[in-house]
Amino acid sequence: MHKMNSKNKTFIDKLRSSGLRPTNQRVEISKFLFNRKKTFHFTVEELKNSMNFKRSKKISTATFYNTVHALKSAGHLKEFSLENNTSYYDTNIKSHHHFFDNGKVIDIKSDKITFQKLPDAPKGKKIKNVEVVIRLENNN
Amino acid sequence: MHKMNSKNKTFIDKLRSSGLRPTNQRVEISKFLFNRKKTFHFTVEELKNSMNFKRSKKISTATFYNTVHALKSAGHLKEFSLENNTSYYDTNIKSHHHFFDNGKVIDIKSDKITFQKLPDAPKGKKIKNVEVVIRLENNN
DNA sequence: ACATACTTTAGAATAATTATAAAGTAGTTA
DNA sequence: TAACTACTTTATAATTATTCTAAAGTATGT
Known part of the structure; x- marks a missing residue:
């Protein structure tokens, strides 16, 4: 049983082209990142907190790191650094x-x-x- | 008893203008950083290892961090970041x-x-x- | 529906940095 | 110079960001 509307497709494609199976967690992360008008700047910690805030079942830290890293390696996110030893990502590639x-x-x-x-x-x-x-x- | 030749003065001035008393450890660090022709790029860990390598009495990690941080705040070092969660410093300000x-x-x-x-x-x-x-x- | 390879997750491990507090030292003052 | 006080050094603990591990769960092809 697939739950997939046309809107999700795009997010799923980003995952597949990053070598990731579109699991629920990953699809939600991909939606959260890319389903917006303006570009989005974030750290993994910020992403995790804002997504997990309202969720009863939290997505684990490791999944956030893995997913962001794969999306970045595939070129769907851009990484940059400030002077605070934290990686920032930008949905504007x-x-x-x-x-x-x-x-x-x-x-x-x-x-x-x-x-x-x-x-x-x-x-x-x-x-x-x-x-x-x-x-x-x-x-x- | 002061051991100070005119060459050291410059290093001591950098420390004083950073709000730091010129202790032995700090003077050695300041010399190591600024007594060179070419500009020098380093991480605190690299600085610590290269200075402590030959020393019998090691300078502590905290002293390296404190000194580098104060020199940077006073504008004697420039900080920059790569994409690896480590701070780099540059003696070229x-x-x-x-x-x-x-x-x-x-x-x-x-x-x-x-x-x-x-x-x-x-x-x-x-x-x-x-x-x-x-x-x-x-x-x- | 099965099998298998890929995932998720909690928790441990690592790396860079900052904080703590006890023992030591510089700079001032008498 | 002796004594004093504030600043330093240091070992060690704590913190933060990130990666690793291994056991339990799931997507996908057949």
């Missing part, structure tokens, strides 16, 4: 940049930043990507 | 950028990158700094 405003992260669309000059890659290497972080502080 | 080549970090001088277009800061905010990370991969 298109190349883009970030504002950091004391712990808060805001996406900057790729075309908002263009370069006049970029260095050459060292010999034997090539550029995989370029990421810009603009740190903000309060005016005045 | 001038605004500059980085190549990341699987875990290896290479400085890029500030003037090697210039922008054609940068976004405005959100209202009430201003730009504190802009950092570029260029990720490398092997050719072919």
Whole structure:
């Protein structure tokens, strides 16, 4: 007996293309992450807390880590780091940049930043990507 | 009895301006960090291991963390992050950028990158700094 | 419906970092 | 210089983020 409406398909596809069977837990995580208009920035701990908050049967920490890691490896999530030893993930996987405003992260669309000059890659290497972080502080 | 030649002064000044008394341990750490030609990238663990390697009397982990943290807060070190939940520090505090080549970090001088277009800061905010990370991969 | 390989989970293990509190030291003062 | 006080060092415990483990459960092909 399959419970699957057309809306779920997309989430399930993301899981399958990450090499993951679409179990209930994973489908719910995938929905939670991708069924939204705006891009979503999160840590695994935040994701776990916000999803488990209302659930009677909690999804385990390991499942959150496994699922997020697989989605990231498959390219459905983008990982980035702040200076607090925690991994952040972004549902916006298109190349883009970030504002950091004391712990808060805001996406900057790729075309908002263009370069006049970029260095050459060292010999034997090539550029995989370029990421810009603009740190903000309060005016005045 | 003071053992202090003019060379040490500089290291001691960095400590004092970080609000730290120049104890033996701290002076040695400060020397180790700043008494070099090229800029130095390190994690606290790496710093501890390389300094303690040859010492009979080891400097404690807490002292490394405290000292590095104070030097960073005072602006004598720059902190940055890779995607491995570890803090990296850079003795080059001038605004500059980085190549990341699987875990290896290479400085890029500030003037090697210039922008054609940068976004405005959100209202009430201003730009504190802009950092570029260029990720490398092997050719072919 | 079976078999099998993949999953979930609680809990242990690990790694980086921070906190604690007792013993030691720098810098000031008398 | 002796004494004092506040700051330091250190070993160790605690904390946080993450990964590992192994037993019990489930998806999927036949």
